[in-house]
């Protein structure tokens with residue numbers, strides 16, 4: 001089947017590559033000409049494990065194409081996925097400018113039936129606005145549908161998430177739209193398993209915000225428990241293990257640390273809170289989830305200050321800039337909080353990250369970075385761990401101790417066992433275990 005996808009970012013490009021690998025013919029569209037030029041040259045505009053090979057294979061097979069033209073994409077396929085960004089707008093609600101723009105351009109160019117599918121994360125009721133936009137700009141006398149198909153992939157494991165989904169949620173208003181989406185996903189679900197769920201458009205839209213907010217809630221919950229553990233003298237890792245083995249709770253997202261970041265959780269929780277307010281429900285539980293997350297960074301910063309006493313002129317080595325391992329994405333990463341805060345306090349900051357340095361330097365070109373963990377930590381008074389990269393997990397502590405001025409680690413990801421690191425001569429602080 002022919003499919004167009006507008007927005008060739010983390011979601012659009014991975015989805016396009018996976019749909020084409022499942023046998024469909026896909027046109028990926030982006031209004032950033034640099035991205036499309038890179039893709040035409042066989043270069044990836046983002047880092048995602050396994051993506052380059054997948055794209056190359058499907059381009060060679062003639063199933064995956066790239067363009068900057070929505071007109072071309074609209075003519076190419078009956079089904080058009082919208083995977084553009086929905087960043088936080090003024091006041092925290094999702095900024096729907098890009099989605100509206102795509103709806104308008106598709107409407108202006110369609111001459112026969114088209115199914116527009118919201119893959120971007122959008123607030124409930126977006127489909128109503130999208131339908132109105134299409135009707136406003138539609139030139140031809142033709143039928144169309146708007147559907148919702150929220151995306152649940154995670155950066156870093158996006159390809160396996162997209163090819164082996166737990167579930168595919170589609171919200172549709174017509175049999176035709178539901179059948180088209182079922183046909184698209186059939187080869188993926190036949191191979192990778194997972195359930196195809198057909199529901200109303202509003203329910204599908206809401207499923208995404210409700211899921212991400214629930215996961216964020218789990219993280220804030222364990223971070224709150226971590227604070228209590230420190231006050232009571234317990235170990236949050238032990239508590240989390242004891243909780244997580246209960247099948248009703250599950251072990252995932254029960255890692256205490258510096259709090260959640262990334263391009264989804266902060267903005268999606270915010271958007272869900274705003275939507276609830278707008279609909280007339282004061283979602284106090286989620287507001288507390290946000291508050292805990294915000295204060296978690298201050299809480300770790302307090303540990304740094306307590307340890308260093310005077311931060312000015314001390315060298316702090318930051319291990320990890322990406323919001324999580326296996327991605328170059330720094331959107332809402334904890335590093336974006338710590339780097340400027342420490343610079344404000346006139347610390348000498350040096351950072352290491354295997355792939356996110358380039359993206360981080362677009363925002364903080366002044367940041368000194370090292371290509372190697374031990375170079376980064378040379379003469380440092382403190383190492384701050386913000387991303388659990390394998391290189392960090394496999395640290396050579398003896399080598400680290402040799403290069404540092406004072407062997408102090410503040411571990412914002414609870415990677416190591418405190419007793420083991422302390423036995424090697426380090427002062428070691430983590431979250432919920434001191």
Ligand SMILES: NC(=O)c1ccc[n+]([C@@H]2O[C@H](COP(=O)([O-])OP(=O)(O)OC[C@H]3O[C@@H](n4cnc5c(N)ncnc54)[C@H](O)[C@@H]3O)[C@@H](O)[C@H]2O)c1
Nearest residue numbers: 007008009010011030031032084085086098120121151155
């Ligand atoms: N990144 C994730 O892990 C993830 C997971 C699930 C859902 N989502 C959601 O998917 C959506 C996309 O996220 P992303 O991370 O892929 O964003 P992204 O910023 O990586 O990609 C969005 C792309 O859309 C393009 N674009 C914007 N306006 C356009 C227009 N008018 N015409 C053509 N292209 C346009 C941009 O140039 C960009 O390349 C968001 O709503 C996000 O919340 C993201």
